[in-house]
Amino acid sequence: MLKPLLNFSLPDMFNEYRETHPEVTVLDPPGAIEHLLNRQSMLQEVSKLDLADCHGKVGVPKQLFVNTDPSSIPAAVTRAGLSLPLVAKPLVAKSHELSLAYDQNSLTKLEPPLVLQEFVNHGGVLFKVYIVGDAIRVVRRFSLPNVDAGDLSNNAGVFRFPRVSCAAATAEDADLDPHVAELPPRPLLEILARELRRRLGLRLFNIDMIREHGTRDRFYVIDMNYFPGYGKMPGYEHVFTDFLLSLDQKEYKRRLGYTSGEG
Ligand SMILES: O=P(O)(O)O[C@H]1[C@H](O)[C@@H](OP(=O)(O)O)[C@H](OP(=O)(O)O)[C@@H](OP(=O)(O)O)[C@H]1O
Ligand SMILES: Nc1ncnc2c1ncn2[C@@H]1O[C@H](COP(=O)(O)OP(=O)(O)O)[C@@H](O)[C@H]1O
Ligand SMILES: [Mg+2]
Numbered sequence: 001m002l003k004p005l006l007n008f009s010l011p012d013m014f015n016e017y018r019e020t021h022p023e024v025t026v027l028d029p030p031g032a033i034e035h036l037l038n039r040q041s042m043l044q045e046v047s048k049l050d051l052a053d054c055h056g057k058v059g060v061p062k063q064l065f066v067n068t069d070p071s072s073i074p075a076a077v078t079r080a081g082l083s084l085p086l087v088a089k090p091l092v093a094k095s096h097e098l099s100l101a102y103d104q105n106s107l108t109k110l111e112p113p114l115v116l117q118e119f120v121n122h123g124g125v126l127f128k129v130y131i132v133g134d135a136i137r138v139v140r141r142f143s144l145p146n147v148d149a150g151d152l153s154n155n156a157g158v159f160r161f162p163r164v165s166c167a168a169a170t171a172e173d174a175d176l177d178p179h180v181a182e183l184p185p186r187p188l189l190e191i192l193a194r195e196l197r198r199r200l201g202l203r204l205f206n207i208d209m210i211r212e213h214g215t216r217d218r219f220y221v222i223d224m225n226y227f228p229g230y231g232k233m234p235g236y237e238h239v240f241t242d243f244l245l246s247l248d249q250k251e252y253k254r255r256l257g258y259t260s261g262e263g
Contacts, residue, residue, distance in 0.1 A: 006029060011030060011031070011130050012135065013234065014030055017096060025247055025251055027203060027204060027247075028201070028202045028203055028204055028226070029201065032200055032201040032202050033202065033226050035200060036093065036205060036225065036226040037092070037093050037094070037226070038064045038091060038092065038093060039089050039090070039091055039092075039093050039114075039115040040091060040115060042093060042223070042224050043063070043186045043221060043222075043224065045110075045195075045196060045199040045200055046058065046059070046060050046196070046221045046224075047060045048199070049192070049195055051191055051192065051195070054187065054188050054191050054192075055185040055186055055187045055188040055217065056184065056188040056216075056217035056218070056219055057190055057217060057218050057219065058188065058209075058219045058220070059218075059219070059220055060080070060220060060221055060222075061117045061118040061119075061120050061220050061222060062080075062082055062083075062084055062117070062118045063082075063115055063117040063118070064076065064077065064080045064115070064116045065091075065113070065114075065115055066097070066110075066112045066113065066114055066116055067091075067113040068131075070107070070108045070109065070110055070111070070112065070182045071108050073107040073110060073112075073116075074104040074105070074108065076218075077104070077107060077116065077121075077212060078104075082116060082118055083118055084101065084102060084103060084104070084152065084222060085100050085101060085102050085119045085152065086100070086101045086107070086117065086118060086119060087099070087100055087101075087116070087118075087119050087174060087222075088100075088101055088110050088114050088116055088118045088158070088251040089114060089115045090113075090114055090168060091114055091115060093223075093225070094220040096162070096163050097160065098160070098161055099158045099159060099160045099232060100119065100144070100147075100158070100159045100161060100178070101116075101157075101158045101159075102115065102151075102152060102155040102156055102157060102158075102159070103155075103156045103157070105156070106156060106157045106158045106212070107158075109157075109158050110158065111177050113164070117222065119144075119147055119220075120210060120212055120213075120220050121146040121147065121148075121184060121212065121214075122143065122146070122178075122180075122210035122211055122212060122213050122220075123146060123177065123180035123211070123213045124142060124143050124144065124145045124146065124180070125140055125141070125142065125143055125171055125180050125181060125210075125211075126141045126142070126165045126208055126209070126210050126222075127139070127140060127141075127184055127208075127209045127210070127211075128140075128141055128165070128206055128207075128208060128209075128228075129184075129189060129192075129193070129206060129207040129208075130142050130206045130228065130230065130232070130233040131193050131196070131197065131203070131204070131205055131206060131207070132203070132204060132233075132239050132243045133197075133203045133204075133243045133246060133247075134246075135239045135242065135243065136189050136190065136193050137233050137234055137235065138183050138184070138189065138240065139170065139171055139172065139183060139232070139233070140170070140171040140174075140183070141165040141166075141167075141169045141171055141197050142165065142169040142170075142171045142174070143165050143169075143210065144161070144164055144245055146213055150162070155176035156157055157162050165208070167229070167232045179216070180211070180213070182211075182216075184209060184211070184219055185217070187194060188217075188219070192207075193207075202226065203243075204226070204227050205224055205225060205226050205227070205228070206224065206225050206228040207221050207223075207224050208221065208222050208223035208224070208225075209222070210222060245259070
């Protein structure tokens, strides 16, 4: 319902509508959605999480927001202690013009504003975790391959890459190393989704998650999207029907409580 509104920045109009139509259920408020539209703020809440003892660890790759002259990027990267290679991501999350920078000099060719994120080797598989209220669904997609020390010393420059983990890159039926393919543990996803729903104040989003190669339980969140293409989520018809029905029940109870409170 709110997806079309994302193209507008009309908080006054939204607030006015909300005041004049209290009977309308707001799934997710525009202010909260905005957090996910900018790569500088997108992962802030994930980085604050401390999921000790939750069947694994979830973090964010070391990253740096850059909005300076490109010539000063190498020094800023050194100061921040970031290791190469780095993924350069445009600040506005709607743009998918990503690149991989292999060496310090090439960083001066980048075009700020952007976020530089350490590349984390993850065996070329990414987990897309869809959240719809209390429901969670995960799919596997192919991703960028590992970068080893040899690749680093033999490559220089900035390599632009297209949408590597798009729907066509499904890895569900691929013959993968089980250590790489194993889905993140369910209890970890449940606590992660619950915490993010609460902290962000959102119910409809997805998370791009990778497992650090060579580990069983060290995960990184690299991207989040508000109201992603749910048509690609397995079983979306039932998940959405249940979600909408649960809203209806909550609203009914709220109104009932309201009425009996009044009486
Ligand atoms: O962020 P915006 O600019 O809205 O673009 C979205 C995201 O890139 C989605 O990727 P993600 O899932 O990482 O959010 C992608 O889905 P897939 O990667 O599943 O293909 C959407 O494809 P369409 O749903 O086909 O439009 C694309 O329109
Ligand atoms: N920090 C990272 N380490 C390893 N791979 C990454 C990293 N960031 C992005 N990628 C790869 O690049 C792809 C696109 O990055 P992402 O941040 O998800 O941008 P988009 O908004 O285009 O989906 C990911 O699906 C993953 O394959
Ligand atoms: Mg993504």
